[in-house]
Every structure is written in C-alpha cells, then in structure tokens.
Amino acid sequence: MKKLSRIYVALILMFLYVPIFVLIVFSFNETKSRSVFSGFTLDWYARLFNNDIIISSLINTLIIAVLASVASTILGTLAAIGINGMRKVPKAVIMNVTNMPIINPEIVTGVSLMLLFVFFAARMHLEFGFVTLVIAHITFDVPYVILNIMPKFKQMDPHLYEAAQDLGCSPFQAFKRVILPEIMPGVISGFLMAFTYSLDDFVISYFTSGSTSQTLPITIYSMTRRKISPEINALSTLIFVVVVVVLIVKNIIENRQAKKRGLYRG
Amino acid sequence: MKQLKVLSLPYLVWMVIFIVVPLLMVAFFAFTTEDGSFTIENISDVGQYANIFVRSIWLALIATVICLLLAYPLAFILSRMEKHKQGTMLLLVMLPMWMNFLLRTYAWMTLLGNNGIINNLLGMIGIGPLKLINTSGAVVLGMVYNYLPFMILPLYSVMQKIDKSVLEAASDLGCSFRNTLFRVIVPLSLPGITSGITMVFVPAISTFIISRMLGGGSNLLIGDLIEMQFLGNSYNPHLGAAISLVLMAIILVIMTVMNQFSPDDQVLI
C-alpha cells in the first residue's frame, strides 16, 4: 500500500512538473525548434534582457501589484474591522457582495469593470491603462484581504477593545495596541495573497488594460499569439527559479520561527 | 467595537462603485439595444449558442471529475504523511501554481504539437503521429493541469483534520477499507469536495485562454464567446453582456446545488 501511494504521488508530481521542465530545457536550445534539442545556448536569455517590451511590462506589473496590494490591504483591513462591528444582517449582505468577485468567473468581473470604465471614459478624462488596471486590481484584491482577516476576529475576545479603552486608551491607541496585533497574521497573509494574485492576473487585466502599461501576463499572451520566440521559455525558467527561491526562503524563515517559538516554550 | 463601523465606509463606497455598479451595468447592457431602449432580444439570442453552453459545461464537468479523481487519493496520502513531510509535499504540489497559467498552458502547446515532443517520442516506438492538440481532449487536459491544485488544496485541508484515531476506530470496529472510505472519509471530507468542485468548475467553464491555446479555435467555450463580443472578431457588447448574465445564472445554480451537498449548508470557498 505504501509503495503504491508513493508511486501515485510520484506520477502526479511528474504530471505537474514535466511540462515545466520541458520549457526550461528548451530555453537553452540553440534553434527555435520546440521538439528537437540541437545545442546549448544562453542567447535567449540575453535577448530577453534586451527586450524592452518585456522588461517594461515586468516593471509595470510590479508597480501595479505593489500599489494594488498595499491599497487593498489598507482598504480591506479597515473594512474588516468595520464589518466585524456590524449587526448580523448588514454584515451578511456586505460579505455576500464582497464574495462576488471571488465567486464570479474572472471574465465576468473583467467585462463588468470594462463596461464601467468605458462609461467613465466617455464622460470623464479616464484613459484605459495604468489607472484602470490599478483600480481593477484593487477591486479583485480587497475581498481576499477581508476574507483573510475576518476569521481572526472570531479568535479574538470581543471585549478586549472596550477593556483597553476602560483602562485609559484612546480609541486609536486601543485599535493600534489591541486589535491590530491580533489580526496582523491575517493582514499579512491577505497582503501576500493580494500581491500574488495581482502579479498573476491575466483575464481581468486583459479587459481593463489600454494602449499603455501592459502587464507581463498580457505581454506573454501577445507573445504566444505571434511567432513564438524561445525568449518565452527563458522567461518561464526565470519565473520558475524566482518562485522556487522565494518559496524556499519563506519556508526556511517559517521553520526558524517555529523552532524559536518551540525554544521559548521549552 | 461598534463605533469602528465607520472604518468600513471607504470600502463600502468602493464596493458599490466597483463591484455592484459594474454588475448592474452588465445587466443593463444585456437588456438594452445600442440606442438604449429596452429589449430581451439579446438574452433570447443567447439561445443560439446553446451548444457552446452545453459543451462548456460538459468539458468543465469532465475536467472537474478528473481533478477530483486525481486529487482525492493524493490529498489523502498527503494528509497521512508525517507532519514535516506534509509541508514539503504540499509545497511541491502547489509550486507550479505560482507560474503564470499562460506559461503553463503554453508548455502543453509545446508538448502536444503534431511535431511536439510527445508525438516525437511516440514516433520512436512506431506510433502516431496522433492528433493531440486542437482537440477537446487537449482543452480538458489543459483545464485539469491548470486547476488540479485548486482541488488538492481544499481536500487536503479537510482531510488533515480527520484524526488518525477515527480511521483506526472504524477499522477496529470491523469496517472494510471500502466501508471506511465511503462511511467515514468521504462524509468527513464533503466540505472539501464541494469547495474543490466549485473552485475547479467555475474557472474551467469560463476560460478562454485554454480553449484558444489548446483547442485551435474550433472548440469555443463560453469564455471565448464573451471575449469575441468585447475584444474579438464580432463586436457586440450587448450580446456579450447577455451571455455573461446567463453564465452568472448557471454558476449561481451550481453553487446552490453544491451547497445542498455541504453538511452545514454553508458556502465554502
């Protein structure tokens, strides 16, 4: 049984990783062929770094992701605190609406925002591009932040905040000293989630981007619709390497913290 | 904590403008003509594309079932591993998800091509070339590959909570493996199953990238149809909005049905 399950896990992992490894291998291929490996080269990487369009869309993606995730974390944290204090019915209504962008197919969210922006564009000086992208990203990021924070309130004693005020804290101090530390893990995980979703989003960006400020996924998409250059393989490899490094570092940090906590307790 | 309610005000304003109003605009577009007068023609025109809806639902369903069948044993195996191994394995399973899904789909384009690697390998042992890419099978494969982790994660998180002693108790009381599976494990993991199904089904039914990249443009899905009306070859945002509305209705129905299966009738996403 144990052997069988090991084989099973190995097969699934193969299914998940083989395509990526093929991409990586062919990023070093001398020719443009995607099926025959003819020789080793680093040319595609060199070209990738000289490709202005890719580099500028990478920068755009990062700027948009940072802006959107910071803004949505602030907006979402405040919202979660406020919603938590509400009565049952308004709370349920707001949470249901908040869930909409998560439940709805991305394409519907994208299309609905596009219609809204078109409406604004016709009446005000709104141009599709950077601004619309940031707004769209904040819109689909906030719900994730809120959903990450809400459960933290359940674990928190609801009287702590009042107790702090009774003991002479101003409301702001009480907020900063009592509520914020309690929900901080949720805020951080919400922020990280928002950031990664922003980096990765294609569908909603596709419908809300304009003539400027392309994000990396949009650039990748237009690359796959033209003559395909192995630069795209090189790009995949680099992204994969970055992801692996980030996740390993994250794991090491988490393990260390866990160990430390263990030590203190012990 | 009640006085903190005001803090949610900025978000509420944002929510109304950027979540509620846009959805109302979709509804508005769906029920109007180009000159703004009311019509239900757009909605009834959607009927023309019934076969696309049926195909999308069908392909998404197949992909969801395959995901469930693949992910269920895996999630179970993972949840029974030693604790420190679990973290690493989960990381390994989720890692490909962090690559952009366009790149992951592109990877399959490379593999499945008529002169792609799979056909080359098959050719060496004297089979093929088979028609792999540009088929509905390729589209399903793309969906399974891209959304499998969405199924594994919720399943794993509920199974991890099933105590080992519960399973031992079942077998001590004379349950066969099959009985343990269907009487204990499955009922306990039901919330994971339902949320996994919605998390795979919803993106699968509405994708347009996978069908475009792996389906060769002849396996249109609902997503393609919507995209075509807004940014593609047949510009008609009113019809596009109507299709979006119908798609939302379908998903609403599916979610309601899924909630029926959930033990506490709670939404799990």
Place this chain on the structure above:
Amino acid sequence: MKRKLLSLFLLPAAMLNLLSGCASSEKTAEEAEEEITAQTLTVSDPDYYTRFKDDGLSINVYNWGEYISTGADEGTLDVNSEFEKLTGIKVNYTNYATNEELYAKLKGGGATYDVIIPSDYMISKMIKEDMIQELDFENIPNFGYIMDNFRNMEYDPENAYSVPYTWGTVGIIYDETMVDMDEEDIDWDLLWDETYADQILMFDNPRDAFAISELLLGYSLNTENPEELADAAEKLKEQKRIVQAYVMDEIFDKMGAGDALIAPYYAGDALTIMEENDSLNFVVPKSGTNLFVDAMCIPVGAKQKEAAEMYINFMCEPDIAFANIDYICYSTPHSAAFEMLDEEVRNDPISYPDEELIAERTTVFVNLSDEANKRMQDLWTEMKSAEDETTNKWLMPAFLVLCLATVVFVLIRRHIKNKKDIF
C-alpha cells in the same frame, strides 16, 4: 520643403539587407562591407523630427503582430526605438491580430491610440463611422514617395485619411513535398481536400475566411446577398471537420515547424515562413484572390495628432520603409523603398505579381453594409461554435441525464434529511 540630409549613426541599410529578411540575396562579405560604409540611414529634414524633443511626449501605436522591423533578428533595425532616439517621443507599441479586433478595441472606447494600421475595407468602415480623422499632409511630406497607383484608393477616394503602408495578396502556403500538385492547378478547394484532413489551417477572422469560401463558390468576395453568405458559411462549416486549427499569426510557428501542410495567408508572411522551411511554397489560386492594402491612420480621439503624423512620416522615410518591408516581406507602395530592394525581390512574382495577374485575379475588399457585416459575423460565430457531428449525438443526452441525476440526488437527500428530522 527644404531637404537637408542628415546622416545618423544608425545601422546601415546594406547590412540589414545582408543579414535579414527576404530581400537578402547572397552577397560576398566584401561587397557588404563596402555598402556598409557607403550607406547610412538618412532622414529628410531633421529639424522636423526634433521639434518635440524635450516635450516628453508619447504616442500609442497599435499595429498587426509581426508587422514592423523590431531588431529581433541580428542586424535589423528596431524602428520604434530609432524613432524614439530621433524624436524623443516615446512609442507605446501594442499588437492586434485581426481588423475586427482592432475595430472592437477602438469602438469599445477607453483605449486611445495615435496610429493604427487597418486594411482597406476597415478604413472605409472607420471613415463611415467617424472613427478616424483626416490627416494633415503638410506634416507628412514623405507621402510624396507613395506610388501614384496607391493614392486615392477606393477605400479613401480623396486620400484624406490614410497613408498606405504595405499591400499584398492572399494565397495558399503549402508543403510542396507533401502536396502533389502542379502549382498552376492549385485552387481554393485544396483547403477542402479530405486527403489533408487535420493538416489544414484556416483564417481566424470572418472576412478573410468568407472570402475564400465565396471565391470557391464563384461568388464575389464583396457579396452582400444573404443566400450567398449563407452558402459560404455552409461551405466553411463543411470544412471545419478537416481543419486542424483556426489561426492568425500562430501560422508562423505551425507552418514553419511543419505542424500543418496547407494554410491560406498573406503573401508577405508566406515569404517569411518559407525562409524558415524550405519545402514550402506559396501560390495565388487560379480562381482569384483578395488584394489588400494596409494603411496608417489616426483615430478620432488621438492625443498626439502631430506626433502621430510625425511617426507616419518617419515610417515613410526611405530607409525606414525599406527596413520594414525588408523585415516583414510584404510588398511596398513606397517608390524609394521599392528601388532599394534587390532586383530579385522586385521581380519576385509572390511579392510583386505582374499587372495582368493583379487585374485578372484579384479583387479588393470593400466595406459591406452594416446588415451584411452583422450577418457575416453571426454566421461566423455559428460556424465556429458548430459541433462536430460525432460529438453532437451524445453530448446533449448525456448532459440531460446528468442534470436529471443531480436533481434526483438533491431531492432524495432532502427526503432522507426530513425523515431524520421527524424521528
């Protein structure tokens, strides 16, 4: 206009000629070197181009994919960055794949573009719908290079809105080694030939696809007759079964790598692909084809009209126009660029078919009425969404059974639950 000549430190045209594109013929290294020193990129009137140097302007250019010299191949010119260097105007460059996509993006509003390059019929549609604006030809002195027979074309009779960029024909690219047919005998029905099932690619846009079907049926490719359009759609539906994929620029890879054997496409791109794959050939089918002209226009709502006109003028600089057509292999309406081409290319029947062929076999698209356009689009979507007969039979019943099963399951579950509650 005063013509000052300025030598820029750009890549010499001769080098482009040698290293890139279809125009390159076999030259010895020495010859090439000689030309490198002899020729440098020159632009007329540099003052004109440096007017906005310090204004920090940017323009949005929306072009077809693979339709400009990008410098991706060694030794070729990166036209956009040369423009940026010369004028200080930033170019935001994005791509579309079909005229219809361009139309949707513009019509939807929101995105603003300064320069677009639609084809003939789309230009007249856009003129009709007030989507593009009149150009100030004072700002485009290089329009003088455009050959007379490409001025005042039918789609823009006064030649007020557009500056021709390229032209060409549509034909069939096929693998000579696998398709055993005389070049002269090839007609559009090759795309319907069952022998090559799953080896055929097809246009992924309604206008080009319908044109092929209409030509095959002997109709005009500008027909608005509902019955003829329906026939053409029926023909396309018939073909669907043997079509491997509906593609636009994906064709470069698929044909280049030998993933497919037969595909209709534009002559210029065919030449590019043929360079990659020796066994390919391109032919204009005997029952005729479409002749297209793509021209540069400025949409209504462009933010930087003058800078856009400057860009259009830059694209008509002889060296730039040459670099572009040398790279993309389309035929040029630009007299000076044409002169710079190799003799061999100028006489290439694919790029520059003789006038007899053009007169006898080619038709230019005209803009269809709104009604005909809508009909064609609906038929197109219907064709694309049509099911293969084989899958169709079991799909619907299976779906119904599944729905039924779910409903029954839910009902039974409720029933059981209710029972439990009672006890």
